[in-house]
Amino acid sequence: MAYTKWDYNRFGEVLQRVKGKTVLDVGFGTGEMLKLLSDYKITGVDINLSNLQSDVPYHAEIYKMDIRDLEFEDNSFDTVIAMEVLEHNPEEDNERMLSEIRRVAKDRILITVPYNEPEPLYKGHKQSFSQEKIDRLFPDAVQWIIQRGKGLPWIGVME
Numbered sequence: 001m002a003y004t005k006w007d008y009n010r011f012g013e014v015l016q017r018v019k020g021k022t023v024l025d026v027g028f029g030t031g032e033m034l035k036l037l038s039d040y041k042i043t044g045v046d047i048n049l050s051n052l053q054s055d056v057p058y059h060a061e062i063y064k065m066d067i068r069d070l071e072f073e074d075n076s077f078d079t080v081i082a083m084e085v086l087e088h089n090p091e092e093d094n095e096r097m098l099s100e101i102r103r104v105a106k107d108r109i110l111i112t113v114p115y116n117e118p119e120p121l122y123k124g125h126k127q128s129f130s131q132e133k134i135d136r137l138f139p140d141a142v143q144w145i146i147q148r149g150k151g152l153p154w155i156g157v158m159e
Contacts, residue, residue: 006147006149007032009147010083010112010146011032011036013112013146014033014081017158018037018108018110019078019107019108020077020106020107021041022077022078022079022106023037023042023077023078023079023080023081024045024077024079024080024081024104024105025037025042025044025083026067026070026081026101027046027082027088028044028045028052029051029052030051030052030053031044031053031055031060034062035055037057037060038059041059042060043061043062043063044060044062045062045063045064047064047065047066047067049062049064067085067097067101068093068097070100070104072104073104074103075104075106077105078106078108079107079108080104080105080108081109081110081111082110082111084113084114084154085111086111086127086129087113087114087121087125087126087128087129088124088125088126090126090127094127094137098137108159109158110158112146112155112156113129113134114129114153114154115134115145115153115154116129116130116131116152117152134157138159141158142157142158143155143156143157143158144156
């Protein structure tokens with residue numbers, strides 16, 4: 001996958017908010033964020049490892065795992081990141097996914113999703129995130145809009 005300057009802007013927006021030394025990247029896809037997190041003790045999980053690039057940091061721990069059932073102890077990671085993950089799952093799984101992310105996070109969660117994506121949804125997306133939905137799922141979160149050039153913006157949330 002070729003990443004754009006807008007993708008790297010989004011990565012930077014998340015990186016500057018990472019707290020602590022241990023980071024879990026949920027749904028890492030190609031592993032680009034794993035490379036950018038090379039200064040941290042990084043663990044990555046994804047339900048599909050076939051997109052993982054070969055140049056991820058040698059010290060990253062990689063697991064095939066479902067976001068709905070993270071096989072880690074409570075409070076295992078200082079920061080848990082999920083970038084462009086939730087929209088690929090059915091809406092009825094939101095509470096379970098967020099419960100698992102919150103359970104394994106000690107200090108902070110950082111999530112980004114496409115913001116106000118209209119129908120028809122982008123290929124592979126199973127849900128859209130309106131402001132009302134974001135406020136309902138993340139009532140106490142800090143939120144920020146991440147611009148995407150001419151495309152739809154992303155929204156970032158931090159708890």
